[in-house]
Amino acid sequence: MALAIYNTLTRQTEPFTPLVADHVSMYVCGPTVYSDAHIGHAMSAVVFDVVRRYLEWSGYTVRHVMNFTDVDDKIIRRANEQGRDPMELAESYTLAFLDQLGQLNVLPATAYPRVSTTIPQIIQFIEGLIAKDAAYHASNGDVYFRVRADEDYGKLSRRAVDDMRSGARIAPDEAKDDPLDFALWKSAKPGEPAWESPWGQGRPGWHIECSAMSLHELAEQIDIHGGGNDLIFPHHENEIAQTESLTGKNFAQVWMHNGMLQLAGEKMSKSLGNLITIDQFLSEHSADIMRLLVLSGSYRAPLVYNDEVLADTQRKLERIMSALKPAHGTATNGPVVETLNAIVAKAPADFRAAMDSDFNSAAALAVLFDLVRSINAARDAGVGGEPFAAGQARLRELAAVLGLRLEAPSASKTDAAPFIELLIELRAELRKAKQWALSDLVRNRLSELDVQLEDSPNGTTWTTKG
Ligand SMILES: [Zn+2]
Known part of the structure; x- marks a missing residue:
């Protein structure tokens, strides 16, 4: 028996062989940091933490990268609503999520790249795509990926380009050569975070960050790319298109996707307002x-x-x-x-x-x-x-x-003390009445709860382990 993993790309469970013996490269899409992380985020983090822990237990050295999307429309909108700086808002939610991952016993990733710290690599990536005519600088100042240039676009989500093009949801856009083309670089608008680029001030589109980070932190080809199954289209489809158009090589060997957490039959999401945050969950x-x-x-x-x-x-x-x-x-x-x-x-x-x-x-x-x-x-x-x-x-x-801590719930000394004193008093009465079996039962059951009794001529004292 050897490890076999279900690959969304092939819709098959396949034997797993890493590209480099004994080493596994794994990229997992992280959150857009604009609000409190919910337990759906925790689910994805735990799923890939278990994957990593099992690979490590199996003898592999795992290089695990998870990104933070800290430049995004949602962050900018939220920051404007609250009168905050978008980068400061993103930073506070990033730090909060990292803390929550620690509480959830999720092993720290090898690297946590963020959009704001990957801008040079993103620009270089886009320049590479333009040089291959897989992207173009449009009349509105944006840079778009040319979907038509990618022959197997749609292979992960199994969507036909012609069907997508005729789909009513895709509105024609004058600046784009094709309505399916997607933004790699967005020209700056007033009041938004922006960086200098060969195409003027602007910021990256969403999908390009993961292609650039994966290339920068891992390699042209990686073993496992993971994320929630809501990312298959368009995000992962576009990542494949970008990376494979640049490198001419297959991007990830295995595409792993976790299911969604459902509350009352619906996907837990910010837009549906049916959220349980990680902090709320861990408080109980x-x-x-x-x-x-x-x-x-x-x-x-x-x-x-x-x-x-x-x-x-x-x-x-x-x-x-x-x-x-x-x-x-x-x-x-x-x-x-x-x-x-x-x-x-x-x-x-x-x-x-x-x-x-x-x-x-x-x-x-x-x-x-x-x-x-x-x-x-x-x-x-x-x-x-x-x-x-x-x-x-x-x-x-x-x-x-599996990442289970199995720690005894820490009944703090102050919480349990009156009850322990009560049991000691009761045990003293039992001993007076020569009820030895019952008094021993009290002692033994307390011992199971890590409460040790010490009898002396002056009475009984107690201690707890830890
Ligand atoms: Zn991603």
Whole structure:
């Protein structure tokens, strides 16, 4: 078995072989930073973080680039509405998103290029396209990509150029040679951020940034290009057209697209106003819950988000956490130990088989749940010591490949203190009444919650781990 990935370009699941042995280059389209990121953005980030973590666990060195679109109509409009500087507004949302990615346990990308820091490379790219007659400087000052010059335009989204041209939605534009042509460079308008260029003051169109950044940060040809499936057309189609027209080579080997997060049957989006921001989500739930939500389904399918799904995900996390409670027994042999050892030994291969099948994270989670069942059964049967620790270590190891932290919810000392004091008082009464079994139960259950009791002639004190 080897890794196979579904490729949107071919509509096939294909064996994956990187262009350079042991190295993977991966470019993922990032957000346009004009408002608070929502959990749809979190979904995409988590999907490609899991891809990266799995590739790294498989021995590859991954160069992972994600861009920030910090020059865009939406940013300029929002900044004007709020009386702010567009670049300052973009910067504040960029920093906020980077912080949220850290909270979500998403590994930092190798590079985070932004439009505003890539202008020379973008201009150079456009000059290259003009030199090949794949782009032209129009009478209105803009520079357009010449779609007609690209013979296989439409190959990713499987749209025929003639159908698109006759489509009613494309309005003729006097400045363009063809209504399908799209802007690479927009001439400056008053009050907008602008940069000097061979075509006068202006700013880049949206699509060109990713072609230029990918070329600059990675190479002419890359292994994986990713993003949400709402980017297939026109964004990724145009990226392919730009890059392949310039280099004459195939751009990305594999085009990976994640499904959209859906709230009440609709795609979560700013325009529909059905947003849950990442900050809102993380104020109520852990990052592991977000990750388990994503991991429980296929990354290519829509992710339905509602209270029921959320409650189900919470139960899943509790089930996994239950396996991390300490053992009380000391048995290190016998049939239960043998079963546990066998499951611990074969879990990595099962996990790999699941993930090799187009990152089937739901099947990979099933392997984790098999481990959870065996660990808990072993604890109940009095197993402890090395075999039990090995089971928990394996669970943590595989969970980490999926980016799960599995941290005990940090019940802060102040929150839990009155209840712990109450239980200690109750236990003292039980001991007075010689109810040893019950008093030991209180001590043991507290110990499972990482609260350690210490008895002394002066009474009982308690400490918590961490
Ligand atoms: Zn992009």
